[in-house]
Amino acid sequence: MSHEHVSNTKRIWMVFGILSVVTTVEVFLGIQKPAALHMTNILGMNLLNWIFIILTIFKAYYIVWAFMHMEGETTTLRRAVVWTVIFLILYLVFILLTEGNYIFQVFRDATIKWNF
Numbered sequence: 001m002s003h004e005h006v007s008n009t010k011r012i013w014m015v016f017g018i019l020s021v022v023t024t025v026e027v028f029l030g031i032q033k034p035a036a037l038h039m040t041n042i043l044g045m046n047l048l049n050w051i052f053i054i055l056t057i058f059k060a061y062y063i064v065w066a067f068m069h070m071e072g073e074t075t076t077l078r079r080a081v082v083w084t085v086i087f088l089i090l091y092l093v094f095i096l097l098t099e100g101n102y103i104f105q106v107f108r109d110a111t112i113k114w115n116f
Contacts, residue, residue, distance in 0.1 A: 015062070015066045015067075019062065022059050029052070033048065034048070064081075
């Protein structure tokens with residue numbers, strides 16, 4: 001019985017490159033803050049924020065895929081992990097938006113004006 005060692009150097013550099021490019025784009029956009037992206041609103045939020053959210057979700061998924069070795073798991077396990085996380089994120093967003101809107105309305109309609 002022989003055990004061959006397989007080098008993953010190429011894969012490690014590819015993962016490092018992809019995550020570095022995405023992070024560089026995020027940092028560049030955060031520093032430059034292009035007016036075309038920052039002043040364009042889509043679904044109640046500016047386009048730049050949507051780009052940050054999408055890139056962050058991509059990085060999180062790719063980190064789980066590469067470093068937690070999800071690509072080698074069965075489809076059922078991958079779906080169980082991903083669907084659970086998606087449900088929890090959507091639930092968190094729903095709660096944050098609902099509670100944030102309630103607090104905003106309380107402060108907006110209050111007789112004492114808020115100063116922060």
